[in-house]
Amino acid sequence: MKKIKTRDRILNTSLALFNSAGEPNVTTLLISDEMDISPGNLYYHFKSKGDIVEELFAVFEEEMLDLLAVPEDADISLDQLGFFLHMLFEAVARYRFIYQDLVNVLSRYDQLQGRFRKILKKKTGAFELICGSFRRQGMMEIEAETLSALCEQLTLTSCYWSSFDSLSHLNDRESVDPGRGVYQMIQLITPYLASDEQMQAMMMSRDYL
Amino acid sequence: MKKIKTRDRILNTSLALFNSAGEPNVTTLLISDEMDISPGNLYYHFKSKGDIVEELFAVFEEEMLDLLAVPEDADISLDQLGFFLHMLFEAVARYRFIYQDLVNVLSRYDQLQGRFRKILKKKTGAFELICGSFRRQGMMEIEAETLSALCEQLTLTSCYWSSFDSLSHLNDRESVDPGRGVYQMIQLITPYLASDEQMQAMMMSRDYL
DNA sequence: GTCTATAATCGGATAGAC
DNA sequence: GTCTATCCGATTATAGAC
Numbered sequence: 001m002k003k004i005k006t007r008d009r010i011l012n013t014s015l016a017l018f019n020s021a022g023e024p025n026v027t028t029l030l031i032s033d034e035m036d037i038s039p040g041n042l043y044y045h046f047k048s049k050g051d052i053v054e055e056l057f058a059v060f061e062e063e064m065l066d067l068l069a070v071p072e073d074a075d076i077s078l079d080q081l082g083f084f085l086h087m088l089f090e091a092v093a094r095y096r097f098i099y100q101d102l103v104n105v106l107s108r109y110d111q112l113q114g115r116f117r118k119i120l121k122k123k124t125g126a127f128e129l130i131c132g133s134f135r136r137q138g139m140m141e142i143e144a145e146t147l148s149a150l151c152e153q154l155t156l157t158s159c160y161w162s163s164f165d166s167l168s169h170l171n172d173r174e175s176v177d178p179g180r181g182v183y184q185m186i187q188l189i190t191p192y193l194a195s196d197e198q199m200q201a202m203m204m205s206r207d208y209l
Numbered sequence: 210m211k212k213i214k215t216r217d218r219i220l221n222t223s224l225a226l227f228n229s230a231g232e233p234n235v236t237t238l239l240i241s242d243e244m245d246i247s248p249g250n251l252y253y254h255f256k257s258k259g260d261i262v263e264e265l266f267a268v269f270e271e272e273m274l275d276l277l278a279v280p281e282d283a284d285i286s287l288d289q290l291g292f293f294l295h296m297l298f299e300a301v302a303r304y305r306f307i308y309q310d311l312v313n314v315l316s317r318y319d320q321l322q323g324r325f326r327k328i329l330k331k332k333t334g335a336f337e338l339i340c341g342s343f344r345r346q347g348m349m350e351i352e353a354e355t356l357s358a359l360c361e362q363l364t365l366t367s368c369y370w371s372s373f374d375s376l377s378h379l380n381d382r383e384s385v386d387p388g389r390g391v392y393q394m395i396q397l398i399t400p401y402l403a404s405d406e407q408m409q410a411m412m413m414s415r416d417y418l
Numbered sequence: 419g420t421c422t423a424t425a426a427t428c429g430g431a432t433a434g435a436c
Numbered sequence: 437g438t439c440t441a442t443c444c445g446a447t448t449a450t451a452g453a454c
Contacts, residue, residue, distance in 0.1 A: 006419075024233060024313055027447055041420050043449060103309040103372055104233055120377050149396045153366070155377075160369045163312055168329050168364075187358045191400030215437075236429055250438050252431060 007045045009035055014052050018097035023053065023105055050109055057112055060095040064119050067091060070126045076133040078200055082208075084130070085158075085185050089178035093162055100163050120155060127151040134193070142192040153188055157181070183208040216254045218244055223261050227306035232262065232314055259318055266321055269304040273328050276300060279335045285342040287406060291413055293339070294367075294394050298387035302371055309372050329364060336360040343402070351401040362397055366390070392417040 004012075013035050017026045028049050032042045046052050067087055070076075098105055098116075106113045128151050134140035142150065161181040186205035190198055213221075222244050226235045237258050241251045255261050276296055279285075307314055307325075315322045337360050343349035351359065370390040395414035399407055 022313055022316055025316060028449085029447070037419095038421050039448090040422075040450080044419065047449085049448070100312040101310055102376070104231055104313055106376070107231055107234060117377060117379075124377075146396065149393060152377075153393060153397065156369060156373045157362070157365065159373065160365060164365045164368065167311070167315070168326060168333075168361075170326075184358060184362060187355065188362065188397075237431085238429070246437095247439050248430090249432080249440075253437065256431085258430070 006035075006037065006041070010042060010045055010052065011056060015056055015095070015097070018053075018056070019095075019100075022101055023097045024101060024108075053105070053109055054111070056095065057098065057109075057115070060091070060098065061115055061119065063091055065122065068119070068122045068126045070129045072129065074133060075137055076130055078139075078197060078204060081130060081189075082182065082186070082204055085182045086178060086208075088158055089162070089181045092158060093178055096162055099159055102159070120159075123158065124151050124155045127154045131189075131192075134197075139194055139197045140189075140192050141194065146192070150188065150192065154185060157185060157188065161185075179208040215244075215246065215250065219251060219254055219261065220265060224265055224304070224306070227262075227265070228304075228309075231310055232306045233310060233317075262314070262318055263320070265304065266307065266318075266324070269300070269307065270324055270328065272300055274331060277328070277331045277335045279338045281338065283342060284346055285339055287348075287409055287413060290339060290398075291391065291395070291417075294391045295387060297367055298371070298390045301367060302387055305371055308368055311368070329368075332367065333360050333364045336363045340398075340401075343406075348403055348406045349398075349401050350403065355401075359397065359401065363394060366394060366397065370394075388417040 010031065014026070014031050017031060017034060028042055029039055031052075032039045046055075067084075070084075092099060102116075106116055128147070131140060131142065131147055131151065135142070158181070161184060162178075165180055183205045186201055186208070190201045190205070193201055219240065223235070223240050226240060226243060237251055238248055240261075241248045244251075255264075276293075279293075301308060311325075315325055337356070340349060340351065340356055340360065344351070367390070370393060371387075374389060392414045395410050395417070399410045399414070402410055
């Protein structure tokens with residue numbers, strides 16, 4: 001049984017509290033209280049609350065940029081898309097505090113704004129690469145302009161689905177089921193797939209419900 | 210030249226500041242400062258900041274519920290859809306402070322949560338009625354399950370598009386162009402339209418760009 | 419590394435004069 | 437109706453002992 005370092009416990013606890021209560025509603029006192037350490041101790045490890053947020057964001061950022069590094073010329077299958085979406089939604093869910101109060105968080109820690117925008121851009125780019133691969137394989141037919149709109153739509157949905165879902169369906173805030181989000185994403189793509197792939201996509205998406 | 214009552218000026222100024230800076234970042238002092246009145250004066254007219262938010266929300270709520278009262282059995286045209294979407298995005302833009310920090314705002318003024326959810330539900334219902342009308346007129350072909358996903362998607366997009374757009378494209382925060390949002394919404398619907406209507410929708414959506 | 423104070427600041431809100 | 441002054445509470449952050 002390994003003992004977890006306080007510094008890491010602070011990060012873990014903060015993330016959990018941020019996700020469930022919303023970052024703006026979580027005070028440093030609440031964090032230290034939850035961990036049964038003193039507020040002073042917390043500030044020994046992090047010089048400000050913003051630093052905690054920044055470090056959590058950095059982990060998220062790395063994870064995302066890594067995940068979004070879609071190969072340029074690979075033949076991507078529908079199953080791989082499904083897997084990719086699953087991973088994507090899981091990552092977003094794990095750091096949903098960023099998305100839940102996106103505008104607010106980015107406005108208060110403004111160094112994050114540019115970095116987040118970069119992730120967004122890369123995400124849209126990843127969807128464009130995937131669709132490009134589908135097109136090359138004859139799995140998808142779509143016009144350039146529509147494609148661009150679709151990829152933006154996919155990006156938007158991947159950002160906001162889970163907040164939207166928990167808001168409109170009153171799910172508890174602790175566990176977020178990425179399934180419905182993946183389903184929704186596949187629904188968005190399906191109309192532009194060739195008929196064989198449409199069937200396959202429909203079967204696949206149903207598994208996520 | 211009519212003199213605007215202070216009470217109304219407070220509402221107007223608050224709305225403008227909330228929209229541009231985000232509600233959590235706007236203090237009562239900032240509001241009174243912007244208006245060149247004293248903070249005490251502000252508190253003469255409203256007993257709390259929450260009351261201002263609540264009253265702004267109430268106006269928004271009424272406007273929305275009114276707009277979303279789609280007739281049950283009418284034959285709705287594509288042009289009418291375009292008009293409806295335009296109005297919808299305009300209303301959302303006018304009260305975008307609610308959407309920009311949705312989770313945060315709803316969590317701090319919890320009486321609003323249920324009311325907002327009601328609006329969401331009505332919005333999805335409105336889209337269902339519209340699509341139902343399209344189907345009856347033979348303008349749209351879609352399966353029940355897909356329809357439900359589509360209407361949720363439309364609801365989500367109508368909520369988050371403008372925040373997303375201003376975030377990813379760095380528009381100034383003052384003026385929000387509802388056009389691109391309407392375009393995006395029509396793009397979502399188009400795949401399910403009959404071929405004649407698809408053409409018409411594509412023409413129409415392009416006008417919004 | 420961790421604790422117990424405690425400072426410093428800020429935002430919401432009130433009291434009472436005009 | 438409006439102002440000035442001020443209070444209160446919360447939250448971030450620091451100082452210094454252990």
